Amino acid sequence: MTDFVLSVRNLRVEFPNRHGTLVAVNDVSFDIARGEVLGVVGETGAGKSLTANAIIGLLEPPGRIANGEVRLDGERIDQLSPEAMRRIRGKRIGMVFQDPLTSLNPLYRIGAQLIETISVHTNYQGAQARRRAIALLNEVGLPAAEERIDNYPHQFSGGMRQRVVVALALAADPELLIADEPTTALDVSVQAQIISLLKRLCRERGTAVMLITHDMGVIAETADRMAVMYAGRIVEIGSVRDVITKPLHPYSVGLMNSIPRLDSDLETLAQIPGSMPRPGSIPSGCAFRSRCQSAFAPCATLRPELMTRGASKVACWLYGDAPASGEAAQ
Amino acid sequence: MTIAPLVLVDNLSCVFDVSKPWLERKIQGLPRQLLVAAANITFSIGRNETFGLVGESGSGKSTVARMVVGLIQPTSGDVVIDGISMSDRAHLVRRQKFRRRIQMVFQDPYASLDPRWRVFAIIAEPIRAFDLADGKAAIQARVGELLRLVGLDPADGRKYSHEFSGGQRQRIAIARALASQPDFVVCDEPTSALDVSVQAQVLNLMSDLQDRLGLTYLLISHNLAVVRHMATRVGVMYLGRIVEIAKSEELFHKPLHPYTRMLLDAVPQLDVTGTRRNPIEGEIPNPLDPPKGCPFHPRCPHAYERCRVEQPQLIVRGSSAVSCHAIEDGRI
Numbered sequence: 001m002t003d004f005v006l007s008v009r010n011l012r013v014e015f016p017n018r019h020g021t022l023v024a025v026n027d028v029s030f031d032i033a034r035g036e037v038l039g040v041v042g043e044t045g046a047g048k049s050l051t052a053n054a055i056i057g058l059l060e061p062p063g064r065i066a067n068g069e070v071r072l073d074g075e076r077i078d079q080l081s082p083e084a085m086r087r088i089r090g091k092r093i094g095m096v097f098q099d100p101l102t103s104l105n106p107l108y109r110i111g112a113q114l115i116e117t118i119s120v121h122t123n124y125q126g127a128q129a130r131r132r133a134i135a136l137l138n139e140v141g142l143p144a145a146e147e148r149i150d151n152y153p154h155q156f157s158g159g160m161r162q163r164v165v166v167a168l169a170l171a172a173d174p175e176l177l178i179a180d181e182p183t184t185a186l187d188v189s190v191q192a193q194i195i196s197l198l199k200r201l202c203r204e205r206g207t208a209v210m211l212i213t214h215d216m217g218v219i220a221e222t223a224d225r226m227a228v229m230y231a232g233r234i235v236e237i238g239s240v241r242d243v244i245t246k247p248l249h250p251y252s253v254g255l256m257n258s259i260p261r262l263d264s265d266l267e268t269l270a271q272i273p274g275s276m277p278r279p280g281s282i283p284s285g286c287a288f289r290s291r292c293q294s295a296f297a298p299c300a301t302l303r304p305e306l307m308t309r310g311a312s313k314v315a316c317w318l319y320g321d322a323p324a325s326g327e328a329a330q
Numbered sequence: 331m332t333i334a335p336l337v338l339v340d341n342l343s344c345v346f347d348v349s350k351p352w353l354e355r356k357i358q359g360l361p362r363q364l365l366v367a368a369a370n371i372t373f374s375i376g377r378n379e380t381f382g383l384v385g386e387s388g389s390g391k392s393t394v395a396r397m398v399v400g401l402i403q404p405t406s407g408d409v410v411i412d413g414i415s416m417s418d419r420a421h422l423v424r425r426q427k428f429r430r431r432i433q434m435v436f437q438d439p440y441a442s443l444d445p446r447w448r449v450f451a452i453i454a455e456p457i458r459a460f461d462l463a464d465g466k467a468a469i470q471a472r473v474g475e476l477l478r479l480v481g482l483d484p485a486d487g488r489k490y491s492h493e494f495s496g497g498q499r500q501r502i503a504i505a506r507a508l509a510s511q512p513d514f515v516v517c518d519e520p521t522s523a524l525d526v527s528v529q530a531q532v533l534n535l536m537s538d539l540q541d542r543l544g545l546t547y548l549l550i551s552h553n554l555a556v557v558r559h560m561a562t563r564v565g566v567m568y569l570g571r572i573v574e575i576a577k578s579e580e581l582f583h584k585p586l587h588p589y590t591r592m593l594l595d596a597v598p599q600l601d602v603t604g605t606r607r608n609p610i611e612g613e614i615p616n617p618l619d620p621p622k623g624c625p626f627h628p629r630c631p632h633a634y635e636r637c638r639v640e641q642p643q644l645i646v647r648g649s650s651a652v653s654c655h656a657i658e659d660g661r662i
Contacts, residue, residue, distance in 0.1 A: 043525040157613050187386035187552065190613055192596040214525060217598025244600055258530035260559035262582060262597055268537065269530040275495050
């Protein structure tokens with residue numbers, strides 16, 4: 001049971017409003033082992049970031065976890081008080097967000113922000129905390145850390161800021177790091193630096209990582225396993241190699257084929273017709289069926305659960321015994 | 331004899347004065363500060379061709395796009411489109427009529443469409459401005475036709491832009507650009523605000539429209555895979571300068587300039603081979619204080635003495651051009 005750093009079971013996130021309830025994340029289950037990187041991909045609105053926010057207890061009201069459980073090292077954290085959650089965030093779960101400029105306070109020197117995090121969550125205090133902050137900045141590859149620790153965030157470039165954010169996230173040696181689009185705001189050359197930094201630090205410390213991104217290339221280079229999300233659910237989960245080279249779910253297949261590649265000269269890109277349904281208007285049965293070319297009878301009425309197929313799991317009737325249409329009607 | 335190119339960008343430069351106000355400068359004894367956003371940019375685009383311009387943020391891609399369409403006045407240099415100079419006073423009257431033939435599609439479809447206007451009004455505005463259709467019925471028919479052209483329904487014209495998804499908004503922006511029947515469309519990061527599956531739809535639409543309407547594109551993007559997919563020729567920019575121009579296949583198979591190689595090497599690949607890439611150190615320098623000599627030399631693995639003092643010129647070799655001392659001297 002405690003093999004996994006993070007276990008999410010049947011997570012459901014709802015947003016009640018005056019017209020009813022929007023289900024933004026539905027029945028999401030996954031585990032992340034020690035030292036493992038799980039990549040989560042999907043389009044805008046697929047529920048990637050909401051899943052992460054639910055795990056760290058940062059859902060914006062009225063959003064709430066309606067069902068399911070989140071376990072960190074086997075211990076349930078989804079029902080903790082906000083006060084207890086605050087002690088876990090930053091200490092046991094580190095976070096890196098998309099825009100490094102908004103995750104740092106512009107009015108404080110980066111040293112002050114690091115030292116605050118270190119002295120709240122660890123036993124290092126005062127001068128010791130400062131030494132630890134400098135050591136961390138050196139570790140994330142910030143040149144001349146000893147002088148630059150007293151600079152303000154605006155004095156750093158985008159890539160250097162994101163390094164500072166990584167240092168902040170790792171300050172208390174968390175068991176789990178949640179990185180939500182950590183490289184999306186950065187240029188490709190800097191992106192490569194941050195990816196290799198994240199990979200190295202997490203391997204060295206055995207930190208489990210949940211890496212959310214819409215850039216399939218980043219996942220391919222960084223993650224061990226990946227989950228594909230569509231309309232609030234995981235539609236496919238498996239090893240990165242399997243999902244990228246042999247995707248099973250028609251949505252994953254479409255997604256892989258729609259990416260322009262540097263190493264091929266296709267005339268036209270494969271495109272998935274239409275767009276993802278918004279929460280609130282998700283059709284019955286399989287949410288992808290209206291865009292799916294292989295949709296058949298059971299897809300319209302029965303929602304496919306994740307079924308094991310080789311080493312992967314996929315939620316598609318193509319890969320499981322769909323109940324006969326008579327049963328489906330019931 | 332080749333056919334004259336549709337667009338000729340000739341030695342275009344743009345310098346922004348970002349100095350402090352005069353009094354403050356005098357009191358504090360500060361020098362004038364000039365930001366060279368683009369320096370000596372020269373390229374041409376043939377009819378029906380897609381010219382891609384790539385580079386990291388701050389490399390001056392968008393400044394060049396804006397100068398080409400005339401949104402920014404160049405400090406020096408000229409843009410000649412179909413034989414008409416964009417800076418020559420003699421062409422003033424012809425130029426105003428000519429503007430119709432150049433259009434632009436912007437990066438963020440959430441910002442480039444007026445939220446208070448219905449889609450019909452957004453697309454009809456260029457038609458009215460250039461007097462391209464007579465009477466309400468004709469305008470209505472033309473807008474309907476344009477909406478169908480980009481894969482939307484003519485009935486969508488009654489809606490406001492916030493009722494559409496990002497990909498659909500970008501289709502509306504494309505329909506607006508096409509409303510004035512342009513020959514030349516400048517696309518500044520047309521898909522970088524979109525998801526990959528939607529990006530594929532928009533890129534396919536752009537190629538399809540190019541074939542059907544004989545459009546010429548200037549495509550600005552930081553996404554190398556997108557540029558490779560769309561462009562026939564590509565220019566690579568670094569710190570306001572073009573460092574390499576080549577045919578698309580050549581550039582992506584045999585990149586010459588060390589910066590191009592580095593960029594191509596830095597793109598995460600999908601092949602899951604586990605091969606380790608060697609990330610290049612450093613970031614694009616501050617354009618207010620560019621390095622002397624070759625602007626890329628502090629990050630370049632092949633830099634030597636000459637690169638630190640002398641600025642390399644763009645030297646044409648065959649169908650491509652590259653500005654690098656190391657290549658000129660045969661060191662790499």
